[in-house]
Amino acid sequence: MKRRFLGSLLxxxxxxxxxxxxxxxxxxxxxxxxxxxxxxxxxxxxxxxDKTLQQGNIAKIMLLVDSKIMPNVNFQRMTASAVGPGWRQxxxxxxxxxxxxxxxxxxxxxxxxxAQVSDQxxxxxxxxxxxxxxxxxxxTEVKGRGDPVQLDYRLEKTPGDGAGWKIFNLNVLGVWLVxxxxxxxxxxxxxxxxxxxxxxxxxxxxxxxxxxG
Numbered sequence: 001m002k003r004r005f006l007g008s009l010l011x012x013x014x015x016x017x018x019x020x021x022x023x024x025x026x027x028x029x030x031x032x033x034x035x036x037x038x039x040x041x042x043x044x045x046x047x048x049x050d051k052t053l054q055q056g057n058i059a060k061i062m063l064l065v066d067s068k069i070m071p072n073v074n075f076q077r078m079t080a081s082a083v084g085p086g087w088r089q090x091x092x093x094x095x096x097x098x099x100x101x102x103x104x105x106x107x108x109x110x111x112x113x114x115a116q117v118s119d120q121x122x123x124x125x126x127x128x129x130x131x132x133x134x135x136x137x138x139x140t141e142v143k144g145r146g147d148p149v150q151l152d153y154r155l156e157k158t159p160g161d162g163a164g165w166k167i168f169n170l171n172v173l174g175v176w177l178v179x180x181x182x183x184x185x186x187x188x189x190x191x192x193x194x195x196x197x198x199x200x201x202x203x204x205x206x207x208x209x210x211x212x213g
Contacts (some may be wrong), residue, residue, distance in 0.1 A: 008142070030136050030164070030165070031127075032127070032129070032153075032155045032165040033124060033127040033138045034169075035155075035164075036124075036140065036153050036155075036190060037122060037124050037166055039072070039141075040122045041121075041122055044120055044122065046123070047117045048117060048118070052185060054117065056193070057074050057100070057105065058108065058209075061121065062083050062107060065148055072166060072167065073166055073167050073168065074127060074158065074166040074167070074168040075102075075103065076095075076099060077156070077168045078102075078168045078169065078178060079095075079098055079099045079102050080095075081169070081178045081182065082102065082178045082181040082182050082185055083098060083103050083170070083182070083189070083194075083197070084182050084185065084186055085185075086185075086189040086194055086197070087167055088193065091196045094194050094195070094198065097198050098194075098198060098201070101198060101201035101202055102201065102207060104201075104205045105201055105205055105208075107202060108121065108205055108208040108209060109208060118144065118145070119143065119144050119145065120142050120143065120144035121142070121143050122137075122140055122141075122142060122143075123141040123142075123143050123148070124139075124140055125138075125139035125141070125142060126139060127139070133157070134156060134157045135154065135155065135156045135157070136154075136155055136165075137152055137153065137154050137155075137171075138152065138153045139152045140153070149172070149173060150171065150172070150173055150174065151170070151171070151172055152167075152170070152171035153169075153171075154166050154167070154168060154169040154170070154171070154176075155167050155168070156168055179201045185197055
């Protein structure tokens with residue numbers, strides 16, 4: 001049961017941060033816990049109502065990711081944190097490839113878990129943050145069949161045109177997703193370098209695509 005929920009909620013890394021097209025400029029003023037509650041509920045409802053998402057339609061999932069999820073995630077920071085010190089040594093082209101392959105890895109690895117979404121609901125934990133804080137953790141539980149599952153979001157306040165709160169890490173059952181991948185990526189970089197990591201991610205993504213097919 002715990003493993004099944006872990007897969008479902010790591011899929012939440014890809015889907016629970018989506019926002020609707022009606023967000024507009026108001027998102028910049030939205031409190032981080034309110035943001036997480038709203039978009040999590042919206043995405044759960046979307047998945048429950050769309051069987052093609054539950055069946056893991058990669059084309060449709062990618063469209064959702066690119067059009068509605070990425071604007072609400074600091075994916076560069078997420079990828080850089082997962083890659084670790086090697087990120088600073090990577091060229092801009094290598095950094096671009098790493099982000100692309102990491103995104104595909106997350107989508108393809110966990111898309112099958114969407115079929116397990118049924119009656120889950122989001123329960124928010126008490127949240128407090130000072131007005132000038134730049135990074136916060138929003139703690140939630142996913143309630144459904146079985147025991148509640150811890151799902152926490154780490155967000156940062158971003159300035160400029162895209163001002164607002166953006167997610168850059170996720171904690172499932174006490175395990176931060178970025179840190180989990182960092183240990184895997186470090187081994188690849190130590191053995192094969194940045195290009196070796198890119199090749200490994202690309203190969204894994206191709207294998208996942210073939211398996212899905």
